[in-house]
Amino acid sequence: MDCLEFRRRLGAEPHGRDPDMLAHRETCPSCAAAWEKAQRFEQSLHGAFEVPLPEGxxxxxxxxxxxxxxxxxxxxxxxxxxxxxxxxxxxxxxxxxxxxxxxRALPTLAVAHMPGEIGALALTRPLASAPVAAAFAERHAALRGPLPDDTTYVHVCDVGPFHTVHLVSRPDGQPVVVLYVPARQSTARRDFRRDGWFGREVPLEHGTLVMLANRQDRSAFDTVEQGWRVAIDGLGQGRVSEL
Structure with missing residues (x-):
């Protein structure tokens, strides 16, 4: 089992006891750290439901x-x-x-999804448009504009109850995770921070875009948002601040 498969299995089954997963965890420090982080997240969710009554x-x-x-x-x-x-x-x-x-909020679920996909951040070779268009088609969505030329990863993923297209863009050489949720529109464009990840949730014409970066600098978000607005909604090249 390699690191990418381990992280994917961890995101789907954080309490999994598969022997292959356990064996890989024992030999890979980075995956062991990801496993520990996933357990802490699961414990925090479980603790949210424990509201003790006053004593006596x-x-x-x-x-x-x-x-x-x-x-x-x-x-x-x-x-x-x-x-x-x-x-x-x-x-x-x-x-x-x-x-x-x-x-159950989309930003929380997006961050919780990342341990199983962390290996995708290391990919640097740009993708052709065909596999990206195929992933959108699988989610009953379409690209209405040119694909950003810095796209290095695509996969169809279930993030909680949301059926998403998972992408990675590298506008400045650093990875930015992009999750597109067709037919689900958020109410407002907003930035957020969860468990060391910095993110932005953006309503588009036909769905919602969530961007994540594991560094504090969010300057690439505007570039990535504009690129995927053009690709998904087919908008012009105006600045993000004008949208």
């Missing part, structure tokens, strides 16, 4: 129900405890819902 809440509610003296006082106390419990449930449920929404 059940005992206080039972005590209020069992006490017969000073009925009016007990009733008021019971109501107060019930309101407190309801408030905690609402707040806890809101926190869980927010974490769940974040865990």
């Amino acid at each position: 809440l059940a005992e206080r509610v039972l005590l209020a129900q069992a006490t017969g003296e000073r009925q009016r006082h007990v009733r008021r106390r019971h109501i107060a405890l019930g309101l407190a419990a309801s408030l905690l449930i609402v707040l806890g449920g809101g926190g869980i819902a927010w974490r769940q929404a974040q865990a």
